[in-house]
Amino acid sequence: MNAPLPGPLADNPSLDRWVSFPSPGKVGIFTGRVELGQGVLTAMEQIAADELDVAMARIVLRSGDTELTPNEGYTAGSQSIQFGGVAMRQACADVRALFLNQAAKIIGCAPDELSVRDGAILRKNAATGQDYWTLAGAVNLAVQATGSGPRKPIADMTVIGGSSERLDLPDKIFGNAIFIHDMRLPGMVHARVVRQPNRGATIDAVDEKAILRAAKTPVQFVRHGSFLAILGDDETAVDLAATAAVDHVGWQNVEAPTAAQQEANWLLQRPAVDRIFGAPDEGNPQGRQRFEATYTRGYLAHASISPSCGLAEYRDGHLTVWTHCQGVYPLRAALAKTLGLEASAITVHHVQGSGCYGHNGADDAATDAAIIAMRMPGRPVRVRWRREEEFVYEPKTPAMIVKVRALVDDAGKPVDWTQEIWSPTHNNRPGAGGNLLGALALPNPPPEPPPNDVPESNGGGATRNGEPLYDIAAKRIVHHLVAETPVRTSALRGLGAMPNVFALECGIDELAERVGKDPVAYRLSIIADKRARAVIEKVAAMARWDAKAPGGAGHGRGIAFARYKNRAAYSAVVVELDVAEEIRLAHVWCATDAGLVINPDGAINQIEGGIIQSASWVLKEQVRFDNGVSSIDWETYPVLKFSEVPEIDIELINTKDEVPLGVGEVTAGPTAAAIGNAVSHALGARIRDLPLTRERIMAALLKE
Amino acid sequence: MTQEFKFTVNGKPVSVSLGNEETPLLNVLRNELGLMGTRFGCGLEQCGCCMVLIDGEPEKSCGKPVWSIAGKTVTTIEGLGSPERPHPLQQAFIDEQAGQCGYCLAGIVITAKALLDKNPSPTRAQIAAALDSNICRCGTHNRILRAVAKAAAQIRAGAGA
Ligand code: FES
Ligand code: FES
Numbered sequence: 001m002n003a004p005l006p007g008p009l010a011d012n013p014s015l016d017r018w019v020s021f022p023s024p025g026k027v028g029i030f031t032g033r034v035e036l037g038q039g040v041l042t043a044m045e046q047i048a049a050d051e052l053d054v055a056m057a058r059i060v061l062r063s064g065d066t067e068l069t070p071n072e073g074y075t076a077g078s079q080s081i082q083f084g085g086v087a088m089r090q091a092c093a094d095v096r097a098l099f100l101n102q103a104a105k106i107i108g109c110a111p112d113e114l115s116v117r118d119g120a121i122l123r124k125n126a127a128t129g130q131d132y133w134t135l136a137g138a139v140n141l142a143v144q145a146t147g148s149g150p151r152k153p154i155a156d157m158t159v160i161g162g163s164s165e166r167l168d169l170p171d172k173i174f175g176n177a178i179f180i181h182d183m184r185l186p187g188m189v190h191a192r193v194v195r196q197p198n199r200g201a202t203i204d205a206v207d208e209k210a211i212l213r214a215a216k217t218p219v220q221f222v223r224h225g226s227f228l229a230i231l232g233d234d235e236t237a238v239d240l241a242a243t244a245a246v247d248h249v250g251w252q253n254v255e256a257p258t259a260a261q262q263e264a265n266w267l268l269q270r271p272a273v274d275r276i277f278g279a280p281d282e283g284n285p286q287g288r289q290r291f292e293a294t295y296t297r298g299y300l301a302h303a304s305i306s307p308s309c310g311l312a313e314y315r316d317g318h319l320t321v322w323t324h325c326q327g328v329y330p331l332r333a334a335l336a337k338t339l340g341l342e343a344s345a346i347t348v349h350h351v352q353g354s355g356c357y358g359h360n361g362a363d364d365a366a367t368d369a370a371i372i373a374m375r376m377p378g379r380p381v382r383v384r385w386r387r388e389e390e391f392v393y394e395p396k397t398p399a400m401i402v403k404v405r406a407l408v409d410d411a412g413k414p415v416d417w418t419q420e421i422w423s424p425t426h427n428n429r430p431g432a433g434g435n436l437l438g439a440l441a442l443p444n445p446p447p448e449p450p451p452n453d454v455p456e457s458n459g460g461g462a463t464r465n466g467e468p469l470y471d472i473a474a475k476r477i478v479h480h481l482v483a484e485t486p487v488r489t490s491a492l493r494g495l496g497a498m499p500n501v502f503a504l505e506c507g508i509d510e511l512a513e514r515v516g517k518d519p520v521a522y523r524l525s526i527i528a529d530k531r532a533r534a535v536i537e538k539v540a541a542m543a544r545w546d547a548k549a550p551g552g553a554g555h556g557r558g559i560a561f562a563r564y565k566n567r568a569a570y571s572a573v574v575v576e577l578d579v580a581e582e583i584r585l586a587h588v589w590c591a592t593d594a595g596l597v598i599n600p601d602g603a604i605n606q607i608e609g610g611i612i613q614s615a616s617w618v619l620k621e622q623v624r625f626d627n628g629v630s631s632i633d634w635e636t637y638p639v640l641k642f643s644e645v646p647e648i649d650i651e652l653i654n655t656k657d658e659v660p661l662g663v664g665e666v667t668a669g670p671t672a673a674a675i676g677n678a679v680s681h682a683l684g685a686r687i688r689d690l691p692l693t694r695e696r697i698m699a700a701l702l703k704e
Numbered sequence: 705m706t707q708e709f710k711f712t713v714n715g716k717p718v719s720v721s722l723g724n725e726e727t728p729l730l731n732v733l734r735n736e737l738g739l740m741g742t743r744f745g746c747g748l749e750q751c752g753c754c755m756v757l758i759d760g761e762p763e764k765s766c767g768k769p770v771w772s773i774a775g776k777t778v779t780t781i782e783g784l785g786s787p788e789r790p791h792p793l794q795q796a797f798i799d800e801q802a803g804q805c806g807y808c809l810a811g812i813v814i815t816a817k818a819l820l821d822k823n824p825s826p827t828r829a830q831i832a833a834a835l836d837s838n839i840c841r842c843g844t845h846n847r848i849l850r851a852v853a854k855a856a857a858q859i860r861a862g863a864g865a
Contacts, residue, residue, distance in 0.1 A: 037805025038804065165801060169801065178806075182734075239747070352805075353805075354807035355804055355842040601801055605804060605847070606804070608846065608847075613841070634751055642836050643832040
């Protein structure tokens with residue numbers, strides 16, 4: 001019996017959805033995953049090249065296209081390689097086996113006498129005159145995958161495990177038109193949307209004259225309900241008009257988030273959907289020490305370097321959309337609903353944007369373009385959000401409160417752990433019932449989706465990494481899914497993992513401190529998982545961890561660990577830093593076990609990106625509200641600068657395991673907690689609220 | 705009423721007619737001249753995606769009205785090098801695989817070029833200080849710092865810049 005097919009292959013079982021041989025010497029590869037700056041397309045080509053035994057240069061890869069590629073849902077959750085890559089690997093192995101069977105028939109030998117070298121079929125290493133392309137006519141790939149094609153043993157891999165250069169980087173370094181922002185279609189019109197401030201707000205008055213005056217060159221208005229767009233041939237004019245429109249369009253029923261709503265504590269006492277799961281009750285506290293601490297984090301922005309962009313054209317009853325979103329099929333389904341079209345009347349193509357790190361404004365910008373394009377058939381429409389628009393209207397990652405409660409035995413080890421979490425949803429993706437922003441301004445807007453978060457079967461949203469991996473007899477999660485939010489919230493790199501790991505890994509340090517144990521030794525004393533131990537031991541060695549390092553004088557070091565989602569990659573991080581009025585990161589070390597690594601340099605690049613982004617969240621970032629979102633640009637929402645980035649050492653271990661584990665989000669939590677622990681070591685005082693601002697540092701010092 | 709603006713881009717004289725003399729140089733490069741390498745990131749002179757050299761000085765082109773460019777010399781990322789003849793900075797960025805989404809890179813390479821023109825042997829801290837005019841949201845900073853240092857060394861060793 002064959003093992004079950006990898007998920008995406010089971011969902012798209014026809015092999016011709018994955019591989020084709022379009023012309024002599026060329027191999028077509030189709031992936032539903034999309035490039036978000038994480039290097040996934042390069043990794044996919046490596047996988048295909050190795051399993052098919054062809055040179056990478058022969059491969060023509062297509063990705064994220066409802067006309068061409070398999071439906072793999074979203075490119076998210078560090079699942080592209082762990083699931084999509086594994087599916088690609090098996091599809092290629094199945095295809096290779098079909099070709100070897102056909103070649104064996106023609107040659108009159110057993111298939112296992114044959115091998116492939118760069119597409120040519122060899123028998124006992126000698127040429128047979130056959131190759132993929134001579135056989136392509138006789139091998140039908142419109143058949144179901146069986147999963148029976150033998151995958152190449154890891155030890156024989158030549159491309160997988162090598163650091164192939166990123167295929168997309170040269171275009172970016174030489175300044176070629178590669179981004180969606182660079183697309184120009186014949187007859188295209190530039191457009192900006194005058195954003196509805198909130199669901200239910202309606203347009204009161206539009207001072208068209210004032211807007212036209214600001215534009216300096218002619219622009220047009222398109223209005224549908226309270227959806228108002230400004231278009232024109234000259235992008236500068238459209239930009240000027242859109243900026244002016246903020247002050248020259250009046251709205252009714254405006255609700256603006258208030259300063260009080262900015263803080264995580266506002267979430268307490270809100271209507272919520274409550275769940276408790278895990279171990280039944282808090283074991284007998286008799287004779288046990290109790291530990292309880294509450295950690296918080298504010299709202300964060302994805303803050304992609306480029307505002308979102310989308311293009312659309314409606315012609316002869318068919319809508320074509322270009323987008324940098326993470327899921328072309330879910331967007332197509334949501335657009336069909338919004339626009340009253342059949343999904344078959346819509347094509348969605350992925351084109352690269354800047355890094356998104358989750359659900360940013362990409363789907364919404366594409367929707368804006370589609371709504372406008374439907375009202376001007378035959379005319380391609382390009383919408384590019386303004387910087388302020390992206391900051392104000394992109395979905396934010398929610399503020400969270402995480403309270404950890406532990407019962408501790410005589411040796412100071414936790415025996416019972418409760419992680420109580422307050423959070424709005426981490427999933428307002430269109431594919432999960434979330435609404436497209438532009439749709440809310442149309443006549444008959446869709447209803448508010450019911451409160452809902454990513455299910456635990458998919459790693460959880462607010463509950464992600466809420467359960468410690470440590471050996472604790474009883475663990476449970478209390479989850480309050482807060483139904484009312486001041487702003488739209490959705491997925492950002494790691495979802496709830498960052499606040500949860502921050503809370504539980506700071507909590508573990510606090511427990512170690514109570515019994516005077518070294519944080520590394522303490523962790524090792526409560527975890528048996530070999531891979532977890534290995535990354536903790538490795539990073540301690542890399543950082544020359546000194547259990548006796550004195551803290552308290554403004555210099556400190558901290559460690560933290562997590563296995564992302566408790567089922568993807570393992571990572572341990574050590575941070576060394578100095579605290580004066582502000583925190584200055586000196587050095588970061590990270591050991592990661594991501595199992596089979598397709599492209600080590602690419603994996604390290606992503607791990608490092610995750611460390612720096614998490615450091616930026618922890619040290620600097622919080623979306624501010626003041627009668628509206630007041631974080632509107634890079635001055636009001638600063639991120640880590642070049643001069644603030646520490647040196648970082650990363651090592652990958654166990655890279656030849658059979659199974660690859662997703663790596664893109666693994667460092668978000670451990671980095672945050674290691675910083676928190678290092679600050680506590682440096683100050684001799686703990687700060688449990690993020691970001692670690694100067695005010696909080698001063699307050700912590702005063703308490704001392 | 706349209707006006708004519710003449711200046712030099714990547715060594716070639718150009719002339720554009722525009723109805724609004726305040727049109728940012730960035731929009732002129734991208735929409736009038738089809739040079740897409742200079743990217744839009746904020747339009748607020750905060751992120752550095754749109755960095756170009758104007759008479760050799762690094763400038764954020766989103767904040768430069770076209771009237772202020774008349775008669776000047778502009779260098780964009782396209783003018784630095786090509787895959788066939790990469791500038792040492794571009795080669796070093798490829799060697800170091802310095803990029804994730806890569807949206808920030810064109811502006812960063814230009815800022816780095818201006819730095820190396822003035823200071824051929826910058827320290828890590830000096831490179832970082834110069835690049836504080838640019839934002840990278842993906843966290844590629846360290847690779848970028850290494851790439852700039854490597855390019856500097858190569859230029860010092862005689863690679864064509
Ligand atoms: S686009 Fe010019 S600095 Fe951001
Ligand atoms: S590589 Fe994405 S912003 Fe720098």
